Amino acid sequence: MTTDNTPAAPAKMWGGRFAEKTAASVEAFTASIHYDARLYRHDIAGSRAHARMLAQQGLITAAERDQILTGLDTIEAEIDAGTFVFRPELEDIHMNIEKTLVERIGPAGAKLHTARSRNDQVALDIRLYLREESERLIALLTGLQKALVRQARANLGAIMPGYTHLQRAQPVLVSHHLLAYYEMFGRDKARLADGLKRINVLPLGAAALAGTGLPIDRDFVARELGFPAVTANSMDTVGDRDFAVEFLAAASLVQLHLSRLSEELVLWTSEEFRFVRLADAYCTGSSIMPQKKNPDIPELIRGKSGRVVGNLMALLTILKGLPLTYNRDLQEDKEPIFDTVDTVSHSLAIAAELMANLTFNRDRLLDCTHGGYMTATDLADYLVRKNIPFREAHAIVGRTVAYCIEQAKELAELTIDELRRFSDTIDEDVFPLLTVPGSVASRRSTGGTGLDRVTEALALAEQTLELVP
Numbered sequence: 133m134t135t136d137n138t139p140a141a142p143a144k145m146w147g148g149r150f151a152e153k154t155a156a157s158v159e160a161f162t163a164s165i166h167y168d169a170r171l172y173r174h175d176i177a178g179s180r181a182h183a184r185m186l187a188q189q190g191l192i193t194a195a196e197r198d199q200i201l202t203g204l205d206t207i208e209a210e211i212d213a214g215t216f217v218f219r220p221e222l223e224d225i226h227m228n229i230e231k232t233l234v235e236r237i238g239p240a241g242a243k244l245h246t247a248r249s250r251n252d253q254v255a256l257d258i259r260l261y262l263r264e265e266s267e268r269l270i271a272l273l274t275g276l277q278k279a280l281v282r283q284a285r286a287n288l289g290a291i292m293p294g295y296t297h298l299q300r301a302q303p304v305l306v307s308h309h310l311l312a313y314y315e316m317f318g319r320d321k322a323r324l325a326d327g328l329k330r331i332n333v334l335p336l337g338a339a340a341l342a343g344t345g346l347p348i349d350r351d352f353v354a355r356e357l358g359f360p361a362v363t364a365n366s367m368d369t370v371g372d373r374d375f376a377v378e379f380l381a382a383a384s385l386v387q388l389h390l391s392r393l394s395e396e397l398v399l400w401t402s403e404e405f406r407f408v409r410l411a412d413a414y415c416t417g418s419s420i421m422p423q424k425k426n427p428d429i430p431e432l433i434r435g436k437s438g439r440v441v442g443n444l445m446a447l448l449t450i451l452k453g454l455p456l457t458y459n460r461d462l463q464e465d466k467e468p469i470f471d472t473v474d475t476v477s478h479s480l481a482i483a484a485e486l487m488a489n490l491t492f493n494r495d496r497l498l499d500c501t502h503g504g505y506m507t508a509t510d511l512a513d514y515l516v517r518k519n520i521p522f523r524e525a526h527a528i529v530g531r532t533v534a535y536c537i538e539q540a541k542e543l544a545e546l547t548i549d550e551l552r553r554f555s556d557t558i559d560e561d562v563f564p565l566l567t568v569p570g571s572v573a574s575r576r577s578t579g580g581t582g583l584d585r586v587t588e589a590l591a592l593a594e595q596t597l598e599l600v601p
């Protein structure tokens with residue numbers, strides 16, 4: 133049996149010590165170029181900074197640096213234009229770019245990888261990528277917050293049932309409900325911004341794992357690329373993907389919040405609720421039931437949380453048990469990261485559109501606050517103000533509600549005599565509190581649903597988002 137043992141002409145950048153050609157199956161199995169090509173701009177930005185540093189340190193000449201920079205410009209322009217030919221046998225984006233550079237500019241190109249390894253190079257690319265994407269997600273979150281706040285402003289004063297256990301609990305302002313999501317997405321922005329502190333540290337210079345004996349200047353590269361700091365331990369640097377886990381975790385919470393909002397929209401658009409109407413342009417129909425108008429967009433957003441949480445689990449599992457330092461397993465970080473970035477950013481963008489194309493059915497919302505004894509807590513609070521211990525007040529109101537059910541009456545429909553049967557401390561001044569608007573208005577505690585508090589919260593949100601009411 134004969135095999136093709138032709139000694140490798142240096143087809144591979146690392147081919148020197150190999151006597152045999154790589155098996156085609158191995159090339160196919162190890163290649164990542166079909167997805168990591170997405171990192172080309174970051175890879176080239178890193179190479180530019182690295183080349184400038186090498187020249188500054190006298191490791192290459194100024195002329196070599198300029199040849200490298202010009203070569204990289206051309207390659208970038210070709211990739212931008214879609215004319216660059218990616219070669220799977222060159223494995224990944226790093227070697228596709230470097231090999232092409234060497235082929236085009238010769239010996240100067242062959243000096244670019246001085247004092248650098250793909251291990252610190254790929255860590256740099258992902259950090260640059262996630263830095264950019266974190267900023268973009270933060271901007272998209274702001275866009276969604278604006279849509280929520282605009283709805284909160286447009287519906288200020290409208291009242292709806294607030295739920296616990298998906299049972300009507302206490303009446304609240306629609307704006308209060310919407311601003312709850314404003315808060316969630318605000319925390320998501322803060323989490324992404326906090327993660328940036330760990331993303332934004334320069335890994336380049338760790339080289340393969342141990343640093344380099346060549347006189348590099350990491351601070352110079354950090355300044356070139358806008359990193360406020362450089363990593364402290366070269367071994368940690370090439371094995372670390374904690375920052376990516378944090379990003380995927382923060383993104384998972386974004387998608388979870390989107391999913392909860394979506395779930396409410398699915399409920400609210402149903403015939404059973406009829407709380408909101410979605411514009412036709414944001415719904416889809418059924419292929420068999422002509423009457424259907426389905427909330428497929430919120431359903432898909434909700435469904436997509438599966439892959440986003442899955443991507444977080446994937447990276448955590450990839451990292452578990454990896455010995456120091458770099459292992460090829462780490463190449464598996466990219467697809468989960470890219471998929472999460474795509475899924476979450478598309479979901480955020482469409483959710484903002486959805487929120488802008490939503491109409492609240494205010495009459496229906498108010499109707500639904502009646503009939504559930506939703507002001508029962510207000511009666512208990514009234515009794516507390518009359519010096520009755522809360523637990524006792526709770527029991528009194530429980531009996532009052534039982535009586536209402538028996539008499540088929542609302543709390544506010546009881547006469548003063550009827551009310552006094554349950555506590556003689558009750559006076560006429562209780563009635564405003566037993567109405568739904570009275571109940572809402574009374575909730576003036578910080579963070580409560582009273583109109584005063586919600587108006588303040590709304591104004592603060594508008595100021596923060598620089599929205600003109």
Ligand code: ARG
Pocket residue numbers: 164224250251254458460462463464
């Ligand atoms: N494509 C590789 C990755 O994504 C680049 C680093 C490869 N390093 C190595 N020593 N084989 O992780």
